[in-house]
Amino acid sequence: MIVVYRHNNGSIDAVSLNEIQDPAEHEKIVWIDIFKANEEEIKQVEILFNIKMPTKHEREEIELSSRYWEDSRSININSYFFVSFFFVENSKSHYNESVSFVLQDNILFTVRDSELQTFxxxxxxxxxxxxxxFSGYEIFMHIFDIRIDRDADLLEYASRESDEIRKKLLWEADAHSVELLRKISTLQEFTQKVRQSVFDKRRILTAMVKSPKLSQEIKQDITIMMKDLNSLVEFITIDGNTLDNLQNLFLAQTNIEQNKIIKLFTVASVVLMPPTLVASIYGMNFRFMPELGWHLGYPFSLGLMIIAGLIPLLYFRNRGWL
Known part of the structure; x- marks a missing residue:
């Protein structure tokens, strides 16, 4: 699907590509959004506007030279847009989607394969x-501005989730579960992907601000946006460290719980060893054992086992191990 936005008597219309076959209409166009278009549709745009659109493979390249480049007529940008449904329980609910921007003749061309709220x-x-x-440059700047605000909202969401996890770890006795550890790990991946999106935009704007094709006013707007991105980078660093600390806290408290269980079994084993020794001695059934013929031999052995078990139990209790 290709949607063309053009000025029309003080308003902007959204029309199809077939309605702007007349080259005289090109001056009115500010934005052409190419969404899930096939090769034939993209080829039609290239011929009509004498432009080269990036392929899907080119949009997904990670080299800086593939993310931003200029020629005599156009500015070409491939950027990551973070897609999230605000669920951290499943890593498939968030991912980075590559979107291409081409600025040529004051028209913004966008190529994408996913529905994005920003657009x-x-x-x-x-x-x-x-x-x-009035031009595609202004639309591009607003798209990036909306996206930066969206990334900030996502980071605030991740921060709130981190605070909730911290409270559970500190105050809820049954918080040490596999589900909580999975949530921490997914939040780390969530933050990492937002970080990738933010860093990508900062690299693009850093290169773009040097372009001679941009007006001084747009360059000033880019400088402000870069300051916002720098603040997001600092926030991401802090949030990433917080998640690492939460993971370490989870593992430390899990080790403490395991040590308590091990200590409990250790104390139980030590307490039962003396009674077991007494029972083993009197269970040997040697022929010449005086207690075998003694009427009080059985209660005597039981009492001896109880006393032998109580002595280490009281000792551990006095030492504060129980």
């Missing part, structure tokens, strides 16, 4: 405030 918000803003957007 829905941008479309509504564009339709409701047409006088604020």
């Amino acid at each position: 829905e918000i941008m479309s509504k803003m564009l339709m409701s405030n047409p006088k604020e957007f």
Whole structure:
């Protein structure tokens, strides 16, 4: 699907590609959103606007030279957009989606394969405030600004989840479960993917601010956005350290619980050893054992076993081991 946004008598219309075959209409266009388009549709855009759109393989390249480059006519950008459904129990609920941006002749071309809330918000803003957007550069800046705000919300969500986990670890006795450890691990992956998205945008804007194709006003906006990204990077570092500490706290408290169980079994074994020794001695049934013919021999042996068990038990109790 290809949606073309163009100025029309003070407003902005969203039309299909077939409605702008006349080259005179190109000057009115500010944004062409290419969503899940097939090769034939992309080829039609390339011919109509004399442009080269990045392939899916090129959009997923991780080298910096593949994330941002310029030529005499256009600026080409491949950026990660973090997709999340605000569930951390399942790592498949969040991932990074590659989106391509091409800025040429004051038109923004976007190529994507997933529905992204950022683009829905941008479309509504564009339709409701047409006088604020005169070129594709402004639309691109707003898309990145919306995305940065979204990443900030995701990081705040991860921080709240971390606080909840910390409270459970410190105050709930039954908090040491495999599910909680899995949640910590998934939150770490969640934060790492947001970090990847934020770092990617910071690299792109750092390169973009040096472009001679941009106006001074847009460069000032980019500088402000980079400050916001730097603050997010600091927040990610703090949150990442917090999650690492939570994982260490979980493992430490798990070890403490295991040590308590081991100590309990150890004390039980030591307490039972003297009675077992007494029972073993009197269970040998040698022929010449005076106590075998004694009427009080049985209660005497039972009492001796009880006393032998109580002595180490009282000793451990006085030492504070129980």
